[in-house]
Structures are given as structure tokens and as C-alpha cells.
Amino acid sequence: DTAVSQTPKYLVTQMGNDKSIKCEQNLGHDTMYWYKQDSKKFLKIMFSYNNKELIINETVPNRFSPKSPDKAHLNLHINSLELGDSAVYFCASTPLGAGSTDTQYFGPGTRLTVL
Amino acid sequence: TQLLEQSPQFLSIQEGENLTVYCNSSSVFSSLQWYRQEPGEGPVLLVTVVTGGEVKKLKRLTFQFGDARKDSSLHITAAQPGDTGLYLCAGRAGGTSYGKLTFGQGTILTVHP
Numbered sequence: 558d559t560a561v562s563q564t565p566k567y568l569v570t571q572m573g574n575d576k577s578i579k580c581e582q583n584l585g586h587d588t589m590y591w592y593k594q595d596s597k598k599f600l601k602i603m604f605s606y607n608n609k610e611l612i613i614n615e616t617v618p619n620r621f622s623p624k625s626p627d628k629a630h631l632n633l634h635i636n637s638l639e640l641g642d643s644a645v646y647f648c649a650s651t652p653l654g655a656g657s658t659d660t661q662y663f664g665p666g667t668r669l670t671v672l
Numbered sequence: 673t674q675l676l677e678q679s680p681q682f683l684s685i686q687e688g689e690n691l692t693v694y695c696n697s698s699s700v701f702s703s704l705q706w707y708r709q710e711p712g713e714g715p716v717l718l719v720t721v722v723t724g725g726e727v728k729k730l731k732r733l734t735f736q737f738g739d740a741r742k743d744s745s746l747h748i749t750a751a752q753p754g755d756t757g758l759y760l761c762a763g764r765a766g767g768t769s770y771g772k773l774t775f776g777q778g779t780i781l782t783v784h785p
Contacts, residue, residue, distance in 0.1 A: 561714070598758055600715070600775040613772050647714050660705075661773065663714025 560584070561664035563648050569670045570638055577634045578667045580648030588612075589631040590661065591623060592647040600647070606631055638671045645669070675699070676763050678776030686784050688750050693779045695761035696743045702764055704737055704744045705773070709758040718746075751783045 561582045570576055582589065590613075591603040605613035606625040620636040631648060648664040677696045685691055695704070703722045707715035719728050721737035721744060728735045732755075734747040744761055758780050762773040 598709075598778040598780065600760060600762075600778070602772050602774075605772065615772075649714070660717045660720070661715075663716070665712070665714055 561648055561650055561662050563646075563664040563667050565667060566665065567668050567670075569672065571672055572638055572640060574638050575634070575636045576638060576669070577632055578646055578648075578669075580631045580633075580664055582629055582648075582650040582662070582664075584650055584652075584662060586650035586652045586662070587628055588651045588659075589625065589628075590649040590651075591631065591633050592649060592663075594645040594647060594666070596644070604631075604633075635669075638669075640671050643669055643671045676761055676774055676776040678761055678779055680779060681777060682780050682782075684782045684784070685751055687752055689783075691748050691751055691781070693746045693759055693761075693781075694743070695745065695763075695776050697763060698742065699763070699765065700741050702741070704741070705762045705764070706735055706744070706746055707760040707762060709760060709778075711757075715758075715760055748781075751781075753783045753785050756781055756783050 564579045588607045590605045592600050593603055594600045603615055603617050604623040608628050609625045622634045625631045645666045645668050647666045649661040651659040651661045679694050683691055703720055705720045706718045708718050709715040719735045721735055724739045724741045726737045732749045736745050758778050760778045761776040764773055
């Protein structure tokens with residue numbers, strides 16, 4: 558199936574640990590994003606990559622490091638996890654060049670719980 | 673910083689009722705999108721509005737973009753339990769596909785049978 562997929566779906570870990578979330582899209586899109594959705598359902602952009610290059614970097618702690626090995630993959634590594642990092646993290650992708658009306662295709666989300 | 677204020681935050685209604693969700697900003701957006709998110713899933717695009725004053729209909733859902741492109745509304749006629757979900761408005765500034773989406777706080781809609 559064509560889609561945006563994320564692994565893992567659920568991640569429970571202890572404070573201070575380092576963890577990674579992976580995202581893959583087989584839609585042939587050039588731009589990928591990471592969003593964080595908090596407990597109040599507020600969705601906020603964290604990073605965006607276009608063809609493996611970082612193009613949007615919001616005010617995010619430098620414990621968060623995105624990496625795009627190729628344009629179909631965007632991973633998120635988080636160091637020294639804190640309680641406040643608990644949230645649902647969504648990956649999304651969008652095609653290039655369609656102007657301001659691009660549809661963003663979201664993955665199913667990764668629910669991160671830091672204990 | 674562009675902000676989108678979405679209201680109401682929660683809406684609980686009976687099947688058959690009509691409802692309207694509002695999305696307001698002091699900033700101008702080049703386009704505005706409405707997404708619907710179900711539990712355990714990512715948001716899915718419902719509609720994109722681009723032109724000031726534009727009205728789009730999707731079955732029982734009517735979307736309107738304000739004349740000044742600062743606000744939008746989603747109206748649902750004769751709501752059904754299947755309409756239950758989180759509704760998100762999202763505005764895009766600028767004309768490039770790199771332009772980031774700014775999301776509203778979301779409206780959690782529950783339609784009771």
C-alpha cells in the first residue's frame with residue numbers, strides 16, 4: 558500500500574534514555590516533516606526536510622536530531638529523554654512544487670511515553 | 673508568529689444537529705486546510721481553500737474562507753455519529769511548498785446517536 562509509515566507505533570521508555578523513531582514514505586514525495594502533538598491535541602511542526610536537506614527547524618531542543626538518509630526516509634533521534642517529551646509524534650510528507658495547496662499526508666503516529 | 677484560534681475546543685451534540693467550527697487569525701494565510709483526525713491515526717485532509725470568500729462543499733460539510741483570508745469556518749449539517757473526531761484547521765503562509773502549516777488547537781466533536 559502507498560502510505561507514510563512510522564515505527565514504532567508505541568514507545569515507552571525511562572527518563573534519560575536515547576530513542577529513535579523511523580518514518581518512510583513510498584509516495585515519491587520530496588518534502589517530509591516531523592510534528593509533535595501534545596496531550597491537548599495541539600499539533601506543532603518540529604522539522605522539515607526537502608530532498609534530504611533541512612528546510613524548517615523550529616525552536617526545538619537540540620536533544621532532538623532529525624536525519625534523512627534519502628528523500629523517502631526521515632528519522633528522529635531523541636537524546637536524554639525528559640518527561641515533557643511524552644507526546645504523539647507524526648511524520649508527514651508532501652509533493653514538491655504544487656505551491657501553497659500541497660496536501661500533507663500523515664503517518665499513523667508514534668506515541669512516546671517517558672516514565 | 674502566526675496563530676490560529678480554533679473554537680469551540682469541545683463540541684458534544686446529538687445526531688441530526690447542525691454545528692459550526694471557527695478558525696480565526698490576525699494573520700493572512702495564502703491557503704487554509706481542514707483536516708480530520710480519528711483516534712490512533714494521523715490527520716487526513718478534508719479540503720483546501722485558497723481564494724478569499726471561497727466556499728467548498730463536501731457532502732454535508734461546508735467550508736468557507738474569509739474574504740480577508742484570515743479566518744475560516746466548517747459547518748456540518750445533520751451531524752452523524754460517523755462525523756465524530758478531531759477537526760483541525762491549518763494555515764499556510766507564503767507561496768512555496770516549503771511553507772510550514774500552522775495548526776489550530778483542534779475541535780473534538782462527539783456526535784451521539
